[in-house]
Amino acid sequence: MAEGDHSNDAEEVSSKGLADDFQSESKVTNRIRDSYLKFLRKVAPNRASRVRIPVGEIAQRVEWSKGRGSLITEIPKIDDPSIEVADIYPVVEPYSFVRVTFNKESSEYILEMIEPALTEKEESLLNLIKDTLKRTLGYEWDKLTELDKGEYLTESVESYIKSRGVRIDPLVRKKIGYYIARDFVGYGKVDALIKDENIEDISCDGVGIPLFVFHRKYESIKTSLSFNDEDLLNSYVVALGQRCGKQISVSSPILDGTTPEGHRVQATYSREVTTRGSTFTIRRFKEKPFTPVELVKYGTASPEMIAYFWLGVENGESAIIAGGTASGKTATLNSIALFIPPGAKIVTMEDTREINLPHDNWIPGATRSGVGERDANGRLAGEIDMYDLVRASLRQRPNYIIVGEVRGKETYIMFQAMATGHTTYSTMHADSVKSMVNRLENPPINCPRILLTALRNVVIQTHARVGTDLVRRIKQVIEIVGFEPETNELITNTVYDWDQATDRFIYKGHSFLFDKIMEMKSLTHDEMMEEFNRRTDIVKYMVQKDITDHRKIWALINSYYKDQEKTIKRVRREMEEGVTQVGA
Numbered sequence: 001m002a003e004g005d006h007s008n009d010a011e012e013v014s015s016k017g018l019a020d021d022f023q024s025e026s027k028v029t030n031r032i033r034d035s036y037l038k039f040l041r042k043v044a045p046n047r048a049s050r051v052r053i054p055v056g057e058i059a060q061r062v063e064w065s066k067g068r069g070s071l072i073t074e075i076p077k078i079d080d081p082s083i084e085v086a087d088i089y090p091v092v093e094p095y096s097f098v099r100v101t102f103n104k105e106s107s108e109y110i111l112e113m114i115e116p117a118l119t120e121k122e123e124s125l126l127n128l129i130k131d132t133l134k135r136t137l138g139y140e141w142d143k144l145t146e147l148d149k150g151e152y153l154t155e156s157v158e159s160y161i162k163s164r165g166v167r168i169d170p171l172v173r174k175k176i177g178y179y180i181a182r183d184f185v186g187y188g189k190v191d192a193l194i195k196d197e198n199i200e201d202i203s204c205d206g207v208g209i210p211l212f213v214f215h216r217k218y219e220s221i222k223t224s225l226s227f228n229d230e231d232l233l234n235s236y237v238v239a240l241g242q243r244c245g246k247q248i249s250v251s252s253p254i255l256d257g258t259t260p261e262g263h264r265v266q267a268t269y270s271r272e273v274t275t276r277g278s279t280f281t282i283r284r285f286k287e288k289p290f291t292p293v294e295l296v297k298y299g300t301a302s303p304e305m306i307a308y309f310w311l312g313v314e315n316g317e318s319a320i321i322a323g324g325t326a327s328g329k330t331a332t333l334n335s336i337a338l339f340i341p342p343g344a345k346i347v348t349m350e351d352t353r354e355i356n357l358p359h360d361n362w363i364p365g366a367t368r369s370g371v372g373e374r375d376a377n378g379r380l381a382g383e384i385d386m387y388d389l390v391r392a393s394l395r396q397r398p399n400y401i402i403v404g405e406v407r408g409k410e411t412y413i414m415f416q417a418m419a420t421g422h423t424t425y426s427t428m429h430a431d432s433v434k435s436m437v438n439r440l441e442n443p444p445i446n447c448p449r450i451l452l453t454a455l456r457n458v459v460i461q462t463h464a465r466v467g468t469d470l471v472r473r474i475k476q477v478i479e480i481v482g483f484e485p486e487t488n489e490l491i492t493n494t495v496y497d498w499d500q501a502t503d504r505f506i507y508k509g510h511s512f513l514f515d516k517i518m519e520m521k522s523l524t525h526d527e528m529m530e531e532f533n534r535r536t537d538i539v540k541y542m543v544q545k546d547i548t549d550h551r552k553i554w555a556l557i558n559s560y561y562k563d564q565e566k567t568i569k570r571v572r573r574e575m576e577e578g579v580t581q582v583g584a
């Protein structure tokens with residue numbers, strides 16, 4: 001204890017003259033502490049306990065390695081013998097942990113989100129601080145960056161605590177700090193789920209219903225979290241909308257948006273359209289966009305298929321990636337767009353921003369909703385939809401047009417753009433060429449069949465079972481070769497097929513893309529195959545070196561575009577040598 005502190009006690013100590021005796025010194029220190037505690041109890045009887053535990057990183061890790069959580073968040077024991085722990089891992093150490101349990105009786109997995117436990121008193125202090133903060137957060141709050149918000153909150157909590165003269169155990173202070181940051185900067189109750197890298201989607205189906213998540217390892221599983229208060233859930237959904245810069249209310253109860261961090265949000269308000277109360281679905285943003293390397297790593301495509309896509313993209317072959325919900329269409333689209341040559345002008349259009357490209361010559365566009373009443377055409381004032389964006393994009397003279405997902409009349413314009421020499425990429429909900437054509441030809445798209453031949457490739461993606469695993473696979477790569485006027489039939493050629501039984505991709509023996517390139521560049525068949533093999537090797541190299549950073553991949557693709565011979569030589573040499581260094 002420093003000399004300057006508690007000067008009265010210090011006097012007491014020196015009056016006994018025991019500066020040189022350690023034992024008696026500690027005795028005195030104890031006495032001082034005791035009398036201080038006595039004094040404390042008198043002035044503030046409800047204050048926290050006298051035991052202070054150092055919150056050192058090491059202490060937490062030691063605790064954690066025993067699977068018990070941390071000093072701040074203890075993982076509760078399970079007494080029920082029918083419940084087995086399948087997994088425990090930290091999300092934000094040392095605060096939040098996920099435990100996945102398996103109930104042998106109900107054969108059900110549950111994901112528990114374990115956060116710091118608060119006593120009743122701590123909880124009411126937290127609520128007091130939250131109420132005060134809510135009242136004092138000024139209009140400038142929204143303008144602060146996340147980092148500044150964190151700092152601002154820490155300061156506010158400190159000054160609140162100081163102004164009330166409460167003394168709080170450092171551990172409790174940390175817990176309170178966690179909840180304040182979670183609720184003011186993060187996404188409240190759902191925040192820890194959003195921070196968990198293993199989770200793809202989070203969905204709330206209504207009041208009092210457990211939240212469900214789609215977990216990378218356990219797929220769709222129930223969580224221990226739920227919104228049990230209807231008003232709280234309603235205001236949560238409104239706040240979620242505000243995060244996306246959109247409004248959700250009784251008069252416009254459906255919302256689609258993207259949060260500033262890039263999470264895709266779909267929500268409905270109250271019992272207007274969903275009978276079990278407000279709902280929301282959050283698709284977590286992947287900071288690192290999906291790349292061709294991951295497609296190969298996860299077995300979604302083979303290196304040869306990626307090389308085929310590369311040749312297709314470079315040669316301006318338009319494609320639609322079709323598949324079911326969450327089959328990974330957008331991820332595949334983003335991956336193959338990496339092959340767009342560096343100088344080409346790209347315009348992307350999406351309802352919610354998901355596509356992320358390293359290219360400089362790129363205009364990312366997003367639709368916006370309008371305000372007020374709908375007019376006779378069902379449009380709101382100021383609304384910019386996909387149709388407007390696609391039309392506008394044509395005047396931006398792009399080489400490549402990417403439409404996140406097509407479903408309405410914008411598709412027709414996209415096909416016109418294809419027919420006039422633009423290369424377009426898009427995704428669509430359909431599980432086969434047949435059902436895709438069906439959707440394209442019927443309202444609201446109404447695309448004439450003859451126009452469909454402007455589309456060169458259809459990639460069919462699926463979510464399927466291989467053994468016990470649920471996997472994403474490119475089921476088919478199909479070329480649209482032409483149109484037979486007599487029968488009014490589209491002529492297609494399947495280039496790659498996926499065999500579910502063996503989980504292998506099969507080349508069907510012919511590609512019209514290869515024919516086209518051979519003709520354009522006057523290559524012999526062998527020269528064409530050599531070019532194809534070179535690209536396949538580059539893809540294999542990237543997979544071998546685990547290059548998943550999209551900028552690094554892009555740099556390598558660019559170096560191939562600049563100097564094919566040099567790049568392929570280096571790549572093949574490094575593959576042979578097993579050299580680990582990476583770069584372009």
Ligand SMILES: Nc1ncnc2c1ncn2[C@@H]1O[C@H](COP(=O)(O)OP(=O)(O)OP(=O)(O)O)[C@@H](O)[C@H]1O
Pocket residue numbers: 200201284286290294295298300323324325326327328329330331332405427472
């Ligand atoms: N090939 C893949 N392998 C493993 N996970 C993937 C793959 N592709 C996508 N994912 C994951 O699956 C989720 C859904 O992916 P994505 O958004 O690409 O699907 P989608 O088909 O476009 O969905 P939607 O129909 O909602 O537009 C994401 O969380 C993504 O990280």
Ligand SMILES: [Mg+2]
Pocket residue numbers: 329330331405427
């Ligand atoms: Mg998508």
